[in-house]
Amino acid sequence: MSVNVPLPGEAHRGSAVRAMFDRIAPRYDLLNRVMTLKVDQAWRRRLLSDLAPKDGERMLDLCAGTMDVADLARRRAPGLRVTGADFSMQMLRRGVEKTALPASQADAMALPFLDARFDLATVTFGMRNLERYEVGLAELARVLRPGGRLGVLEFFRSESRGSRLVHGAYNRLALPVLGRILSPDPEAYRYLVASMERFASRVEFEDAARRAGFREVRGETLFPGVCGLVTAVRA
Template sequence: MTRATLDKDPSEVAAMFDEVAARYDLTNTVLSLGQDRGWRRAVAEALALRPGERVLDLAAGTATSSAALASTGAHVVGCDFSLGMLQVGRRAGHAGVDLVAGDALRLPFADASFDAVTISFGLRNTADLDVALAELRRVTRPGGRLVVCEFSHPTWAPLRQVYVNYLMRALPAVPTRVSSDPAAYVYLAESIRAWPDQPALSGHLQDAGWGDVAWRDLTGGIVALHRGTNGVGTNGVGTNVVGTNVVGTDGPAR
């Protein structure tokens, strides 16, 4: 079993995802208590894709997220550096989705190739957050949109403490029943705890040149959606425009 560390060596991280690919989607649904479906819907709504637009789904994995985006009529290119995850996605045969192997730090696409770009639960796994954000901007047309969906930090103190306990105790134990590589979920818990909070991640987006940066909490801040626009707007720090919306109870705020 491959155990990646917070150094995030690309070969180790890719090998880790190769090993969990077969049961990755099932494990995510179990660990999130079914919330992952609502998070994917929230990403699709935030992107506001139109038929015929080209969208990059970076860290697409098994292409479950890509399929949700393709249902809008957009043409989706899913990109991931785990060949095992892409193999699972190709077997699923999602319509309207092309899958490409690639590195987030050196994307295999020309400048301004996409109308919109998104990355869900993958930015945290890159070896260099700022380079990845700059690469996403490079391949986005002027005025194009970015949506980042990532685990974050609950804003309500009691929930935050419960969540930390879940990450460090319950989360690594659950995959022993449903995943082929429980050690991967120890890395998951550690990487979530080390991840920047909502305002700090907004700062990284700004530094990479994204404008109109804003974020929105899902499930009380366990997950956050960050949005930006390429080359348009004031480039000022966005605000938490939704707060503690709970996906799965009230549904994504609109």
């Protein structure tokens, strides 16, 4: 599969990936709902259930996109102080319009926040878009207080043959059709597929989280070959 946007492991990805998300921002929510049959919202609720945000805590929704997680978190805990951050201004603009929550355009590898600023942080399908996800994990460890909680939803690279078959069949049969129908930028769905296949496995990502300063790192596959959840506590 030919993809023009640089993939995980390739250099100088940031500007190209950001421009792609700026282009697809107007239909991003629709793409998510249709391509996952709305299961993506159940995954987000599961993420928040594991992290259990509380009134009065400070939460960073990193790689926030249109701020679906931030919105769900605030509904779950109305006194939660949520900040969204993303490198795509067009995505954030739609998120702020939707949620009325504060947001900051930010590079996940050089966050504009003080050390130990947040009690918990979430990243939803964004780590594989970073030029170096290990640096992103280190920045998350920096801005979380000791004992702060991290939750990451991601399309990790599958390591089992069965999961790769499920993933491959969906990629070959469903994604091309949905991408042509729904996306203003067909390159975006090609990038989605290729970036999943080039990103870290869940086990590799968990190991990187431990090296970055997290403990109690736990991972779970939410949908074979597609979605995984990793939670951790800042040491």
